[in-house]
Amino acid sequence: MGSAMTAAEPAVGLAARLSATMPALRGRLLANEPLAPFTWLRVGGPAEVLFTPADTEDLAYFLKNLPAEIPVTVIGLASNMIIRDGGIPGVVIRFSPKGFGQVIVEEGHRIRAGAFAADRKVAVAAAEAGIGGLEFYFGIPGSIGGALRMNAGTRSNTNPEIEGETRERFVEAKAVTRAGEIVLLKPEDMKFAYRNCGVAPDTIFVEALFQGFARPPAEAHAINAAVQEHREKDQETKVRTAGSTFKNPPGHSSWRLIRDAGGLDLRVGQAEMSRKHANFLIAHDGATAADIETLGEEIRKRVKAKSGIELEWEVKRVGIG
Numbered sequence: 001m002g003s004a005m006t007a008a009e010p011a012v013g014l015a016a017r018l019s020a021t022m023p024a025l026r027g028r029l030l031a032n033e034p035l036a037p038f039t040w041l042r043v044g045g046p047a048e049v050l051f052t053p054a055d056t057e058d059l060a061y062f063l064k065n066l067p068a069e070i071p072v073t074v075i076g077l078a079s080n081m082i083i084r085d086g087g088i089p090g091v092v093i094r095f096s097p098k099g100f101g102q103v104i105v106e107e108g109h110r111i112r113a114g115a116f117a118a119d120r121k122v123a124v125a126a127a128e129a130g131i132g133g134l135e136f137y138f139g140i141p142g143s144i145g146g147a148l149r150m151n152a153g154t155r156s157n158t159n160p161e162i163e164g165e166t167r168e169r170f171v172e173a174k175a176v177t178r179a180g181e182i183v184l185l186k187p188e189d190m191k192f193a194y195r196n197c198g199v200a201p202d203t204i205f206v207e208a209l210f211q212g213f214a215r216p217p218a219e220a221h222a223i224n225a226a227v228q229e230h231r232e233k234d235q236e237t238k239v240r241t242a243g244s245t246f247k248n249p250p251g252h253s254s255w256r257l258i259r260d261a262g263g264l265d266l267r268v269g270q271a272e273m274s275r276k277h278a279n280f281l282i283a284h285d286g287a288t289a290a291d292i293e294t295l296g297e298e299i300r301k302r303v304k305a306k307s308g309i310e311l312e313w314e315v316k317r318v319g320i321g
């Protein structure tokens, strides 16, 4: 990320310059645009430039013409993201529901979804169409683009029906590379792993196709409801969080490691760990990204001291402090 956003050129200058060099651009470029309202944690500074592409071709045109030295960050529904207080230098890309939010039911129990479609919308559309296997998306508050990047999914010790992971249902995805090339990615290209995928970090997903199976709508809706019930029982759903803060280390649960290291008593500024689910971090009113990140780092230190295990952030931290 490097240089501070105001160093060489005011944000308005960069937006105006990009606009001037891309006469065929149809999407919207905004300078110095606040991002906190778009995030689940409601913290963080502005985007130097926020770009909302009109459609895939517009995104490809933009990236093709964007000078290579300008950093690009894509955000989905920012439910797995801490945007730092100094904001994000370069260009932030955020889709619109109109351009990238569609969900289409296809033959053979398949669902095609735009990268900005909410996971929950996909689960509901699948249930209505008599397609099973996508119910786990009902409880994940992100977008399909974020689900592909994170290999989003859910495990349950008590009810296998509510379990699932993006890679299990994935058929193919359309994406745009940093060079502006539109590509089709197959399962072997995705290199899915636990809460991760191996596609180049600057490649942007625009659409995905998922394979489900026949399941009566009433059954699928009932499983969606069970997903919701499970969430409300075991997780924080009424406060500002980013879901699981840390990945589970092999053979361990992060929440247990955090609890055993005394992490539940920690608070930094207006950020604290949840007592309901010790791997969730809560941002109270007035919290800053610095409060949240400092709390997370303190937790990592305590867990390392107590158990020798290094927790790895699941939440993506972007921007400058």
Ligand SMILES: Cc1cc2nc3c(=O)[nH]c(=O)nc-3n(C[C@H](O)[C@H](O)[C@H](O)COP(=O)(O)OP(=O)(O)OC[C@H]3O[C@@H](n4cnc5c(N)ncnc54)[C@H](O)[C@@H]3O)c2cc1C
Pocket (backbone or CB within 6 Å): 040, 073, 074, 075, 076, 077, 078, 079, 080, 081, 115, 139, 140, 141, 142, 143, 144, 145, 146, 147, 148, 149, 150, 151, 152, 153, 154, 203, 204, 205, 206, 236, 237, 241, 242, 243, 244, 316
């Ligand atoms: C209450 C709560 C519960 C949660 N429960 C779960 C859960 O059970 N399982 C789970 O897996 N996650 C869970 N999460 C975390 C989060 O919802 C998922 O990681 C989700 O997939 C993130 O999607 P997003 O659109 O919000 O992505 P963002 O948070 O916006 O971004 C996450 C990452 O994806 C990248 N990204 C986003 N869109 C694109 C795109 N179009 N192309 C390329 N990269 C992109 C971003 O650059 C970033 O690196 C939970 C979060 C909350 C707040």
